[in-house]
Amino acid sequence: MKDVKGKTAFITGGASGMGLGMAKAFAEAGMKVVISDIRQEALDEALEEFSGTNLAVQAVKLDVTDRDGWVKAVEEAESLFGNIHILALNAGVGITGPMSEASYKDWDFNVQVNIYGVVNGLVTLLPRMKAHGEPSHIVATSSTGGFSAVGSAGLYCTAKFAVAGMMESLATELEGSNIGVSCFFPGPVSTNLGTSTSATRPDHLRNEQQPQEADEAPKGPPPFDTSVFMSKEEVGKRVLRGIERNDLFIMTHPEFTDGIKARNEALLRAQPVEPRNDARAEVVAKFGTLMYNPIYDKQTVLDGPEL
Structure with missing residues (x-):
């Protein structure tokens, strides 16, 4: 999606961290931006960052687990800026x-x-994008934990692997249409994910004997140097570049290259070393892209680090 100026963006988790970085990059590129978040106070603080500018940014409150709330939030966004792209x-x-x-x-x-x-x-927005028929793009945030398992975060990795599979399948389904699809795999970024997780966890999903502070980030200085983490502003620019390039995968950190190679090489080594059954392959080939998916061929190498 090369021409983003004047388009409307809707960002979930947009009041802080990577979502706010995306909002800044999108707005500075000339987009009309609606940031959504479950925390009204966070939305108010985020809008303060745009005060005094002529950037088109508005906010709507949204709990992404609330399906009726999604319809209400999208209708509000459309009333502000029109079709969402x-x-x-x-x-x-x-x-x-x-x-x-x-x-x-x-x-x-x-x-x-x-x-x-x-x-x-x-479910809420894809049919609307198809209905208005204008060039559009969907990007979902996975994680480096969405292609490389982390032993101390198995639940999180499970979900992020699912998001990656969802986006790759959607990209396959929408191939040839004017709706692009990207999966975003951020590495370490300066965000407030630890504290926001606790702050947004509803009481009915807290464990018994689990105070609200139990899953907050530890108090005091972190056990490692977070100053080397990527800023939300740089992350936002990288996501914008990925949308403009229509990248299937949007990556942020070259430090994870070895891990990507190791996992994929392990999958290849696990393949049975035996003759291919051509009759079986002919049948399986009729399943569509199960044996070979051409969407991976379209991912090109970035020209350089310039944003």
């Missing part, structure tokens, strides 16, 4: 800890926000 499904929560100790409530909170928050956005 860019959907950034960015809202998420960071559930950490061993899978062996996770409760149903942990799983439910994780799935409802990190998976169904994306699903609800697609």
Whole structure:
């Protein structure tokens, strides 16, 4: 989607962190931007960052797990700026800890926000994009934990792997249409994911004997140097570039190259070393893109780091 000026973007989890970085990049590129978030106070603070500018940014309150709320929020956004062309499904929560100790409530909170928050956005907005027929783009935030497992964050990785599969399948479905699809895999970014996870967790999904502060980020200085993390502003520019290039995958950190190669090489090594059954392959080929998907061929190498 090369021409984004004048288009309307709707961003979930847009009041802080990566979502706010996207809002800044999109607005500065000439888009009309609607940021949504579950926290009204966070929305108010985010709008303050745009005060005194002539950038077209508005805010609507949205709990991404609320399907009726999605319809209301989108209708409000459309009343402000018209048809929505860019959907950034960015809202998420960071559930950490061993899978062996996770409760149903942990799983439910994780799935409802990190998976169904994306699903609800697609069900609400994708038909509207198809109906208005104008060039559009959908980008969903996965994570580097969406292609490389992290032992201390199994629930989170499960959801982020799901988002990646969802976006790759949607890109395959919409291939040839005027709706582009990207999956965003950010690495370490300066965000408030730890504190926002606790602040937005509803009481009915808290574990018994679990105070509100239990899953907040630890107090005091972090155990590592977060000054080297990427800024939300740079992240926003990288997502914008990915949309303009119609990238299937939007990556941020070259430090994860070895991990990507290791996982894919492991999959290749696990393939049976035996003759191919051509008769079976002929039947399976009729399943569509199960054996080979050409969408991967369209991902090109970035020209350079310039944003």
